[in-house]
Amino acid sequence: MSELTHFDASGQAQMVNVGDKDATRRVAIARGTIAMRAETLALIREGRAAKGDVLGVARIAAIQGAKRTSDLIPLCHPLALTRVSVDFTLEEETPAAVHCTVRVETIGRTGVEMEALTAVQIGLLTVYDMCKAVDRGMTITDVKLLEKHGGKSGDWVVGE
Secondary structure: OOOOOOEOOOOOEOOOOOOOOOOEEEEEEEEEEEEEOHHHHHHHHHOOOOOOOHHHHHHHHHHHHHHOHHHHOOOOOOOOEEEEEEEEEEEOOOOEEEEEEEEEEEEEOOOOHHHHHHHHHHHHHHHHHHHOOOOOOOEEEEEEEEEEEOOOOOOEEOOO
8 A cells, every 4th residue: 555645754734746747648537426316316307406407507516626626625736627527327216316427637747536526526416406405315425436547556447
């Protein structure tokens, strides 16, 4: 297991120095789920939610979340993202759910895992916010990194 890099020799929090790293193509894919009542999923699918296009708004929110990650996570570097894609899939089985998958890319000196994970959370929180009037029992679960590519540590895929 690697050393924790966000602490200096005396145990103080620090932003990692990436100045000597090469700029390479970096990609991260993350996914999460929000479980809900079947009736809530029907409102989303049919576009009948009182606040409007739930998935359209959640997609924009997820992109904004990726772009603003360094404002939310204290030791993250601000990054110039080259791509953020957000996909939602609807799960009709019990429990009904919306799955959010985010792919973030950059050419830089540090990875985009935190941006992908933040985007998923913000997207799912937006679904919750837009539907909470009809279903306060929705549950966000299984937010995780699925893949990471690029950089000195190379590729990582969940389950490998």
